[in-house]
Amino acid sequence: PSASVIMLMWIYQGTSATMSLTGVLHKDITIECSHGNAFSNIKYFCKGACNNEDVLITSREQNKDSWSKYSIKDEGNTFFVTISRLTEDDAGTYWCGIERVGFDTYNEVILTVIKTSTNTQTAALLHPALQKSHTPPLQPCQQMNQQSFVMTELSDDHLQLCAAMLC
Template sequence: SVNVALVILKVCSVAFWYITTVSKVSVKTGKSISIPCLYESKYRNHVKYLCEGAKWRSCNDVVKTNTADPSGKYSISDDKNQFFFTVTINNLTNENTDYWCVVEINNGLDYGEHFQLSVTSGEVPSLCHHSNSGEMKWCRLGRNCVTGSSGSIDGTTVTTYMSEPNVFTVTMSGLQSEDSGWYWCAKGDIQIPVYLTVTEKPITSEYCK
């Protein structure tokens, strides 16, 4: 007789991410833009920087969290509690198109995520105002998105509608302080980053202040 041993292997796929950011933002010539770059918590104390260029291997470092940009063109700040750094680019021109959010890795290859700017002299979207074609989305950076008229993000109820032509209105209900952070709305391939701050309203009365 032959004994057959049946071995069942369970293969688990693990998703890795290092940096999350928007992919394409429309901005106006001469203006400024702030871009959020979300990173994993284990990189809290690492140096972060902005790299300019279309290709990862040949981009140029323009500002780091440990070195200021003397020209004032670029600035960077790191929120180590919410694990994102914000890069600001001033006085935009049509040459400012391709950038990388980067986390510096000691004794290893740095991690970078690409984003693109569409710099134009015409009208650009303000918050969620845009005439670009495509499906509207409201997303939390690094989390899920809501498409259509309703949904939820991290347990917060989200409803959306077009309040007037080309204006996308978002209502979020049941907000908590931990819902503060970077969100973005999009129509088609254009994204618009929005920072949401949730503060608790103090309760006051004649007997309790």
């Protein structure tokens, strides 16, 4: 019985999904992070190893000043993180995290920053891992298929990412 508990805890810790996306230099990008059973949990966004010092913003800081580099909007099982005024240094691996009893859950975000934008929609593939939680994408996002997300240009200063996560 104790071996089963250890195995279940290891699987729970490893549940995550990976998404790759592209942002445009000097523009803003909003990332949608969805997790099940996370309505009242603290959400956070971090870069790198995701230790305490790597956390960029949490849902405790939802009402940060508008000039901040990072902002977060908590909508229960889904939260949105905006990175403002992208620089080349913003490229890298980020994590959408949810504080849980036991082990936190994460979704990996790999951000590439390019110098120019095209007016056409940019699509990239979402690589699902052992994902236990999901929330369907919000309108008016355009779902391509169950394993993809679409990044659409909303204005010259803002990009929105809509992700479809697998169960």
